[in-house]
Amino acid sequence: MSVSRKAGKKKEKKEEPKAGIREKLAEMLELPKEIVMNIPKMTMIGNKDLIIENYKGIIEYESNRIRINTGAGIIKITGDLMTIKEITSEDILVSGNISSLEFLK
């Protein structure tokens, strides 16, 4: 999928005192945070496509609700007519009408 990264939003999870040092280090050395901190990088195109890189696994998959386990907790995607367009061990591409995105602890 050729997804333009500019169009996407970046959502990152902050803190955990341990991760603090890593985050500072990443910021200081300008390293990609998602790699250093082992958190997902998400790219969204409107509400149609969502690419989650650096995820851990699928927890639940229904056409109106998907839960994905990541380093920043569980991401719950709700919407309708959602399909997994592509899935590899690095990233997952969900497409459909996405209505909300939630981080669960």
Place this chain on the structure above:
Amino acid sequence: MLLLRLWNYIRGYVIILVEGYFLEKFVNICVHRQIFLWDIKRSKNSALTLKASIKGFKAIRPVARKTKCRVRIIKKKGVPFFLNRYRRRKAFIVGPFLFILLLYAMTSFIWSVEVTGNKEIGYDLLIETLARNGIKPGVLKFGIDTDRVVNNMILEIDKLSWVSVTIKGTKAKVQVAERTVAPELVPKNVPCDIIAKRDGVITSVIVKDGYEMVKAGDTVVKGQVLISGRVPIKNETEKVRYVHSIGSVTARTWYEKSSQVNMKRVQKVKTGRTKDHISLILFTKRIKLFSGEIDFADYEKVEIRKRLSLGEDLVLPFEIVIDRFYENNVMEEELDIEEAKKLSADSALSEVMRDIPPDAKILKTYANYVKDKNNGLVAKVTVECLEEIGLKKEIGGE
């Protein structure tokens, strides 16, 4: 994405239905084992459809067993499956190969010979000589040594100065150039007269060598000596000097021809009814395909030939010949006098033109018309020309 889809289509993929309770686990394990899945859709509560490559599908089986899922193929797509379907149809595979083979075989022969550039040498002679040297329709083109053919052609036909043979497709193109024959030397030591070729009135006499016998205005008859090779020597009556006379004598000459035309003319009018005989020429054999009886009382036959060829040069050995018969209605019609005059004059003129040598200059053309007894019209055409009438004749040669 289109490229990826195309790639998947070429590689072949399956659409499968997975049923079970731990579908997420199934997908996770597949992903973990590097099995590429795409277009995963939830179809029912406990089932999902997905696409996987052929190789991926083989690896899916153990995963399904492990997660206690049931896997069923819904559809097989892509080139490998498509080919597999036609594997048993031998003609499908043999067909294209046979086609290529046949086309190759057909085009490795020469099917037509084209000769250009000849003016005086007969076309038939060239074709015949080429055939003797191995260039004729139906000959394998690989065996032809064009250099050898060119050499032989020049040796065999004296008038040729240059020949080029090129084989293009199934056509042998032969270009020739003719030798310009060296002018004949004037044999000055052979004494000769110049005599009249035909009757006429002399308009001019130019003598370069010899003794002038006639002058402008004289009427001469055929065979009369115009310039004599016997030149009298001054002061001597008996002795003469023999020379090879050279000169030009032009004279006014007349040519006459008459032509009779019947005032009643038989005219043929096409009725519009036609019949075709179609035959096929395969290689050099003629096969009649369709021929019916021709029941026309009077007809004209026109032959239409159609040659099958790929492009201009790749002529194939098939030819369709259509013999078209046009029915004629024979009608008699009275000619009016003007038309009859014109018709008879034209035919007389064309006849008289055959007699006039090409280098003669036509000065005037007259036509007389006489009605003859059995309802005909006779045209008498006289053409006045200016021409060279001198003809060399050896003295004592007879």
